[in-house]
Amino acid sequence: MLYEFKPVVMIQTVIDTHNISKIYNPTTIPVYAINDVHLHIERGEFTALVGPSGSGKTTLLNLIGGLDRPDKGNIFINGEDITQLSANELIRFRLHNIGFVFQSYNLIPVLTAKENAEFIMLLQGKRKKEREQRVMQLFRQIGLEEKWNSRPSQLSGGQQQRVAVARALASKPQFVLADEPTANLDSKSAFNLLDIMALLNREENMTFLFSTHDQRVIERARRVITLVDGKITSDTAPAAVNTSHTVPLQQS
Ligand SMILES: Nc1ncnc2c1ncn2[C@@H]1O[C@H](COP(=O)(O)OP(=O)(O)OP(=O)(O)O)[C@@H](O)[C@H]1O
Numbered sequence: 672m673l674y675e676f677k678p679v680v681m682i683q684t685v686i687d688t689h690n691i692s693k694i695y696n697p698t699t700i701p702v703y704a705i706n707d708v709h710l711h712i713e714r715g716e717f718t719a720l721v722g723p724s725g726s727g728k729t730t731l732l733n734l735i736g737g738l739d740r741p742d743k744g745n746i747f748i749n750g751e752d753i754t755q756l757s758a759n760e761l762i763r764f765r766l767h768n769i770g771f772v773f774q775s776y777n778l779i780p781v782l783t784a785k786e787n788a789e790f791i792m793l794l795q796g797k798r799k800k801e802r803e804q805r806v807m808q809l810f811r812q813i814g815l816e817e818k819w820n821s822r823p824s825q826l827s828g829g830q831q832q833r834v835a836v837a838r839a840l841a842s843k844p845q846f847v848l849a850d851e852p853t854a855n856l857d858s859k860s861a862f863n864l865l866d867i868m869a870l871l872n873r874e875e876n877m878t879f880l881f882s883t884h885d886q887r888v889i890e891r892a893r894r895v896i897t898l899v900d901g902k903i904t905s906d907t908a909p910a911a912v913n914t915s916h917t918v919p920l921q922q923s
Protein backbone atom coordinates (compact mmCIF):
# COMPACT_ATOMS: atom_id res chain seq x y z
CA MET A 672 0.00 0.00 0.00
CA LEU A 673 1.30 3.45 -0.89
CA TYR A 674 1.29 6.15 1.74
CA GLU A 675 1.26 9.76 0.69
CA PHE A 676 3.57 11.94 2.77
CA LYS A 677 1.78 15.06 3.95
CA PRO A 678 3.87 17.60 5.85
CA VAL A 679 2.09 19.13 8.86
CA VAL A 680 3.26 22.68 8.10
CA MET A 681 3.64 23.67 4.48
CA ILE A 682 5.76 26.72 3.81
CA GLN A 683 4.80 28.19 0.50
CA THR A 684 6.35 31.22 -1.15
CA VAL A 685 3.65 33.48 -2.50
CA ILE A 686 5.65 36.57 -3.51
CA ASP A 687 9.27 36.47 -4.65
CA THR A 688 10.84 39.49 -6.32
CA HIS A 689 14.29 39.17 -7.90
CA ASN A 690 16.33 42.40 -8.21
CA ILE A 691 13.40 44.55 -9.25
CA SER A 692 13.83 48.21 -10.14
CA LYS A 693 11.38 50.87 -11.30
CA ILE A 694 12.92 53.98 -12.76
CA TYR A 695 10.83 57.05 -13.59
CA ASN A 696 12.08 59.69 -16.04
CA PRO A 697 14.99 57.51 -17.25
CA THR A 698 16.01 59.97 -19.98
CA THR A 699 15.95 63.21 -17.92
CA ILE A 700 16.48 63.10 -14.15
CA PRO A 701 15.98 59.41 -13.25
CA VAL A 702 14.05 58.58 -10.08
CA TYR A 703 14.78 55.09 -8.71
CA ALA A 704 11.35 54.59 -7.17
CA ILE A 705 12.32 50.93 -6.53
CA ASN A 706 16.00 50.10 -6.57
CA ASP A 707 17.10 46.45 -6.79
CA VAL A 708 14.61 44.98 -4.32
CA HIS A 709 14.51 41.33 -3.28
CA LEU A 710 11.43 40.43 -1.30
CA HIS A 711 10.22 37.04 -0.21
CA ILE A 712 6.75 36.57 1.33
CA GLU A 713 5.36 33.23 2.53
CA ARG A 714 1.71 32.17 2.68
CA GLY A 715 -0.06 33.44 5.80
CA GLU A 716 2.25 36.41 6.47
CA PHE A 717 0.84 39.65 7.90
CA THR A 718 3.42 42.19 6.81
CA ALA A 719 3.62 45.98 6.90
CA LEU A 720 5.56 48.03 4.38
CA VAL A 721 6.75 51.30 5.92
CA GLY A 722 9.00 54.23 5.03
CA PRO A 723 8.92 57.97 4.44
CA SER A 724 6.69 59.56 1.84
CA GLY A 725 8.19 58.95 -1.61
CA SER A 726 10.20 55.90 -0.48
CA GLY A 727 8.48 53.61 -2.99
CA LYS A 728 5.75 51.76 -1.03
CA THR A 729 2.94 52.34 -3.53
CA THR A 730 5.28 51.62 -6.44
CA LEU A 731 6.33 48.30 -4.91
CA LEU A 732 2.72 47.25 -4.18
CA ASN A 733 1.72 48.18 -7.74
CA LEU A 734 4.58 46.12 -9.19
CA ILE A 735 3.75 43.08 -7.06
CA GLY A 736 0.06 43.47 -7.92
CA GLY A 737 0.80 43.61 -11.65
CA LEU A 738 -0.66 47.12 -11.95
CA ASP A 739 2.72 48.32 -13.19
CA ARG A 740 5.79 46.63 -14.67
CA PRO A 741 9.39 46.77 -13.39
CA ASP A 742 12.15 48.14 -15.63
CA LYS A 743 14.50 45.46 -14.31
CA GLY A 744 14.11 42.14 -12.54
CA ASN A 745 11.44 39.47 -12.21
CA ILE A 746 8.41 38.99 -9.97
CA PHE A 747 7.31 35.45 -9.17
CA ILE A 748 3.83 34.95 -7.76
CA ASN A 749 3.27 31.37 -6.67
CA GLY A 750 6.22 30.45 -8.87
CA GLU A 751 4.88 32.17 -12.00
CA ASP A 752 6.92 35.07 -13.44
CA ILE A 753 4.31 37.80 -13.95
CA THR A 754 6.80 40.06 -15.78
CA GLN A 755 6.53 37.64 -18.72
CA LEU A 756 2.73 37.92 -19.03
CA SER A 757 1.02 39.90 -21.79
CA ALA A 758 -1.29 42.77 -20.83
CA ASN A 759 -4.38 40.56 -21.17
CA GLU A 760 -2.80 37.69 -19.27
CA LEU A 761 -1.89 40.12 -16.50
CA ILE A 762 -5.49 41.33 -16.22
CA ARG A 763 -6.69 37.74 -15.85
CA PHE A 764 -3.91 36.98 -13.43
CA ARG A 765 -4.84 39.94 -11.19
CA LEU A 766 -8.52 39.03 -11.27
CA HIS A 767 -7.91 35.46 -10.12
CA ASN A 768 -4.98 35.86 -7.75
CA ILE A 769 -4.80 39.23 -6.03
CA GLY A 770 -7.12 41.18 -3.75
CA PHE A 771 -6.61 44.95 -3.64
CA VAL A 772 -7.62 47.38 -0.91
CA PHE A 773 -7.02 51.05 -1.65
CA GLN A 774 -6.83 54.08 0.61
CA SER A 775 -9.90 55.60 -1.09
CA TYR A 776 -12.07 52.40 -0.82
CA ASN A 777 -13.08 52.58 -4.54
CA LEU A 778 -16.59 51.20 -4.01
CA ILE A 779 -19.16 51.55 -6.79
CA PRO A 780 -21.70 54.15 -5.55
CA VAL A 781 -24.79 52.69 -7.26
CA LEU A 782 -24.23 49.16 -5.89
CA THR A 783 -25.17 47.98 -2.39
CA ALA A 784 -22.53 46.82 0.10
CA LYS A 785 -23.31 43.19 -0.78
CA GLU A 786 -23.14 43.83 -4.54
CA ASN A 787 -19.84 45.69 -4.14
CA ALA A 788 -18.39 42.82 -2.10
CA GLU A 789 -19.55 40.30 -4.73
CA PHE A 790 -18.12 42.29 -7.62
CA ILE A 791 -14.81 40.48 -8.15
CA MET A 792 -16.54 37.09 -7.87
CA LEU A 793 -19.06 38.30 -10.47
CA LEU A 794 -16.21 39.20 -12.86
CA GLN A 795 -14.76 35.75 -12.23
CA GLY A 796 -18.03 34.20 -13.38
CA LYS A 797 -18.92 32.70 -9.99
CA ARG A 798 -22.57 31.65 -9.55
CA LYS A 799 -25.03 33.78 -7.58
CA LYS A 800 -25.49 31.22 -4.79
CA GLU A 801 -21.74 30.83 -4.26
CA ARG A 802 -21.24 34.62 -4.29
CA GLU A 803 -23.99 35.25 -1.79
CA GLN A 804 -22.88 32.49 0.58
CA ARG A 805 -19.30 33.73 0.61
CA VAL A 806 -20.17 37.40 1.03
CA MET A 807 -22.70 36.77 3.78
CA GLN A 808 -20.15 34.61 5.62
CA LEU A 809 -17.59 37.45 5.36
CA PHE A 810 -20.14 40.08 6.40
CA ARG A 811 -20.89 38.00 9.53
CA GLN A 812 -17.17 37.78 10.30
CA ILE A 813 -16.65 41.52 9.90
CA GLY A 814 -19.88 42.64 11.55
CA LEU A 815 -21.62 44.11 8.51
CA GLU A 816 -24.68 41.84 8.26
CA GLU A 817 -27.03 44.72 9.07
CA LYS A 818 -25.58 46.85 6.28
CA TRP A 819 -25.58 44.45 3.35
CA ASN A 820 -28.29 46.41 1.54
CA SER A 821 -26.84 49.91 2.16
CA ARG A 822 -25.13 51.93 -0.53
CA PRO A 823 -21.61 53.31 0.11
CA SER A 824 -22.96 56.85 0.75
CA GLN A 825 -25.00 55.44 3.65
CA LEU A 826 -21.93 53.88 5.30
CA SER A 827 -19.17 55.37 7.48
CA GLY A 828 -15.59 55.41 6.18
CA GLY A 829 -14.72 52.44 8.39
CA GLN A 830 -17.72 50.47 7.14
CA GLN A 831 -16.88 51.28 3.51
CA GLN A 832 -13.32 50.10 4.03
CA ARG A 833 -14.65 46.85 5.58
CA VAL A 834 -16.76 46.31 2.44
CA ALA A 835 -13.60 46.89 0.36
CA VAL A 836 -11.76 44.26 2.44
CA ALA A 837 -14.68 41.85 1.98
CA ARG A 838 -14.57 42.48 -1.79
CA ALA A 839 -10.81 41.79 -1.82
CA LEU A 840 -11.21 38.57 0.18
CA ALA A 841 -14.45 37.19 -1.26
CA SER A 842 -12.71 35.52 -4.19
CA LYS A 843 -10.10 33.89 -1.88
CA PRO A 844 -7.10 35.46 -3.64
CA GLN A 845 -3.51 34.24 -3.18
CA PHE A 846 -2.83 37.41 -1.20
CA VAL A 847 -4.19 40.84 -0.38
CA LEU A 848 -2.30 44.06 -1.14
CA ALA A 849 -3.48 47.11 0.78
CA ASP A 850 -2.06 50.60 0.21
CA GLU A 851 -2.54 52.61 3.41
CA PRO A 852 -5.89 50.96 4.15
CA THR A 853 -6.41 52.91 7.39
CA ALA A 854 -5.24 56.33 6.15
CA ASN A 855 -8.75 57.82 5.92
CA LEU A 856 -10.06 56.23 9.12
CA ASP A 857 -10.33 57.51 12.70
CA SER A 858 -8.43 55.52 15.36
CA LYS A 859 -11.37 53.33 16.36
CA SER A 860 -12.23 52.39 12.77
CA ALA A 861 -8.53 51.80 11.99
CA PHE A 862 -8.18 49.36 14.92
CA ASN A 863 -11.44 47.70 13.95
CA LEU A 864 -10.21 47.18 10.38
CA LEU A 865 -6.89 45.83 11.64
CA ASP A 866 -8.74 43.39 13.92
CA ILE A 867 -10.74 42.17 10.92
CA MET A 868 -7.68 41.78 8.71
CA ALA A 869 -5.87 39.92 11.53
CA LEU A 870 -8.91 37.67 12.05
CA LEU A 871 -9.13 36.78 8.36
CA ASN A 872 -5.37 36.24 8.27
CA ARG A 873 -5.71 33.80 11.20
CA GLU A 874 -8.91 32.04 10.19
CA GLU A 875 -8.34 31.82 6.41
CA ASN A 876 -4.52 31.89 6.43
CA MET A 877 -4.85 34.81 4.04
CA THR A 878 -1.57 36.58 3.22
CA PHE A 879 -1.56 40.36 3.74
CA LEU A 880 0.99 42.94 2.60
CA PHE A 881 0.00 46.48 3.50
CA SER A 882 1.70 49.88 3.45
CA THR A 883 1.16 52.24 6.34
CA HIS A 884 2.48 55.35 8.11
CA ASP A 885 0.53 54.61 11.30
CA GLN A 886 2.67 53.45 14.25
CA ARG A 887 -0.31 51.72 15.88
CA VAL A 888 -0.86 49.74 12.71
CA ILE A 889 2.84 48.89 12.43
CA GLU A 890 2.76 47.40 15.94
CA ARG A 891 0.06 44.97 14.86
CA ALA A 892 2.13 43.55 11.99
CA ARG A 893 4.14 40.38 12.45
CA ARG A 894 6.83 41.57 10.06
CA VAL A 895 7.80 45.13 9.14
CA ILE A 896 9.75 45.97 5.99
CA THR A 897 11.21 49.47 5.73
CA LEU A 898 11.84 51.15 2.39
CA VAL A 899 14.07 54.21 2.01
CA ASP A 900 14.76 55.68 -1.42
CA GLY A 901 13.45 52.56 -3.12
CA LYS A 902 15.63 50.14 -1.14
CA ILE A 903 14.81 47.79 1.73
CA THR A 904 16.77 49.08 4.74
CA SER A 905 15.33 46.78 7.41
CA ASP A 906 13.16 43.71 7.59
CA THR A 907 12.13 42.70 11.07
CA ALA A 908 9.38 42.02 13.58
CA PRO A 909 8.31 44.96 15.80
CA ALA A 910 9.62 44.48 19.34
CA ALA A 911 6.14 44.88 20.81
CA VAL A 912 4.83 41.87 18.93
CA ASN A 913 7.48 39.18 18.85
CA THR A 914 11.18 39.79 19.19
CA SER A 915 12.10 36.18 18.44
CA HIS A 916 10.78 36.36 14.91
CA THR A 917 13.34 38.62 13.29
CA VAL A 918 13.69 37.97 9.59
CA PRO A 919 17.28 38.30 8.36
CA LEU A 920 17.96 41.24 6.06
CA GLN A 921 18.67 39.92 2.59
CA GLN A 922 20.13 42.99 0.99
CA SER A 923 22.10 46.07 1.91
N1 LIG B 1 4.20 58.25 -12.35
C1 LIG B 1 5.32 58.73 -11.80
N2 LIG B 1 6.17 59.50 -12.51
C2 LIG B 1 7.32 59.98 -11.97
N3 LIG B 1 7.70 59.73 -10.70
C3 LIG B 1 6.89 58.99 -9.93
C4 LIG B 1 5.65 58.44 -10.44
N4 LIG B 1 5.05 57.73 -9.45
C5 LIG B 1 5.86 57.83 -8.38
N5 LIG B 1 6.96 58.57 -8.66
C6 LIG B 1 8.09 58.83 -7.76
O1 LIG B 1 8.55 57.61 -7.26
C7 LIG B 1 8.92 57.73 -5.89
C8 LIG B 1 8.15 56.70 -5.06
O2 LIG B 1 6.77 57.06 -5.03
P1 LIG B 1 5.66 56.22 -4.24
O3 LIG B 1 4.34 56.78 -4.59
O4 LIG B 1 5.88 54.77 -4.52
O5 LIG B 1 6.05 56.53 -2.71
P2 LIG B 1 5.29 56.13 -1.37
O6 LIG B 1 6.30 55.51 -0.47
O7 LIG B 1 4.07 55.35 -1.69
O8 LIG B 1 4.89 57.56 -0.77
P3 LIG B 1 3.64 57.97 0.16
O9 LIG B 1 3.98 57.49 1.54
O10 LIG B 1 3.63 59.47 0.06
O11 LIG B 1 2.41 57.34 -0.42
C9 LIG B 1 8.67 59.17 -5.49
O12 LIG B 1 9.88 59.88 -5.61
C10 LIG B 1 7.67 59.64 -6.53
O13 LIG B 1 7.78 61.03 -6.74
Ligand SMILES: [Mg+2]
Pocket residue numbers: 728729730850
Ligand atom coordinates in the same frame (compact mmCIF):
# COMPACT_ATOMS: atom_id res chain seq x y z
MG1 LIG C 1 2.01 55.65 -1.38
